[in-house]
Amino acid sequence: MTAEFELRHQFTPRWASLVFGGHGETYVDDSRLYDAEDDIWTWGAGFRYRIARKMGIDAGIDVAKGPEDTIFYIQFGHAWMRAMD
Incomplete structure (x- = not known):
């Protein structure tokens, strides 16, 4: 089971920032095959430039924190529908 927000x-x-x-x-x-896990929480922040x-295409940089590591990544586009902009 998963849930996400932005x-x-x-x-x-x-x-924009997010x-x-x-x-x-x-x-x-x-x-x-699988071990039972505890709840896993993740969070992060970043910015976007249109x-x-x-075409509604964004590019940006994010920093995200998971249960084990912190990661930096480059984002192109977004996971949500373009009509939501």
């Missing part, structure tokens, strides 16, 4: 603040028509997070949980009764206004 909150975005648009500073200008091209620049925070995001997620939660995951596994349920395993009796399996040789590189193609007419």
Whole structure:
């Protein structure tokens, strides 16, 4: 089971900042392949620059924290529908 959220603040028509997070949980009764895990929480923040206004394409940089590591990555586009902009 998983759940995610993303909150975005648009500073200008091209620049935005965002925070995001997620939660995951596994349920395993009796399996040789998977171990039962505790809840897993993740969170992070980043910024976006609208590189193609007419097409709604963003690029940006994020920093995310998971249960084991912190990671830095480059984002192109977004997971949500373009019509949500």
